[in-house]
């Protein structure tokens with residue numbers, strides 16, 4: 358799948374206000390795309406629409422080769438092929454094992470296969486030693502790793518990350534960044550990640566999208582960081598206010 362996600366003339370409004378207005382967007386399959394932009398520019402809104410958690414008001418999406426009709430059966434089928442990790446992850450009452458296995462319960466796979474997937478996912482994030490731990494006793498960084506394991510255990514085709522490391526320290530964030538890269542490479546999962554951390558965006562991005570006031574101003578590869586084409590992108594990357 359070269360383009361697992363496409364948006365065509367997608368608009369999202371809250372009341373009268375247009376908060377997202379994307380003419381065309383194509384996300385490259387098997388790559389890590391980072392989404393950057395000022396506060397309130399529409400990054401999370403874009404991510405939530407792409408993850409089929411929020412309905413657009415105009416335009417349409419193509420997800421994993423299907424035009425999204427927002428019809429129940431199709432939504433279920435498509436959502437089962439994607440997962441999301443947010444800034445602070447909810448842990449269910451129970452062990453780490455239980456939390457990672459959570460999304461697998463509704464899938465028709467054997468108990469043995471569930472155990473294998475959980476073990477594999479925890480290994481990927483370096484949390485194998487915590488399998489039997491109570492999830493509510495974990496630190497913030499550990500929770501995020503378990504949340505990533507839970508998201509990966511379902512073997513999604515697209516993984517959405519909304520500021521997954523913004524509440525954790527630099528060294529845990531660095532570990533998670535490494536794990537994100539490995540997940541993308543080894544599991545061939547398309548990753549779309551919103552981050553406020555420009556250094557992180559640069560370290561992880563195969564592709565980057567700069568969004569401002571609901572519009573995609575620029576999309577490109579690593580060149581976008583070094584040779585931005587738009588004055589607003591350049592200003593944002595310099596840490597200046599974007600007008």
Ligand SMILES: Nc1ncnc2c1ncn2[C@@H]1O[C@H](COP(=O)(O)OP(=O)(O)OP(=O)(O)O)[C@@H](O)[C@H]1O
Pocket residue numbers: 371376394395396397398399400401402403
């Ligand atoms: N449920 C809602 N009702 C009304 N307005 C909303 C709602 N959700 C988001 N907005 C508005 O939409 C705009 C875009 O919000 P969004 O969260 O997508 O931005 P963002 O780029 O992710 O911001 P941040 O970097 O601050 O997290 C903001 O102005 C926000 O106030």
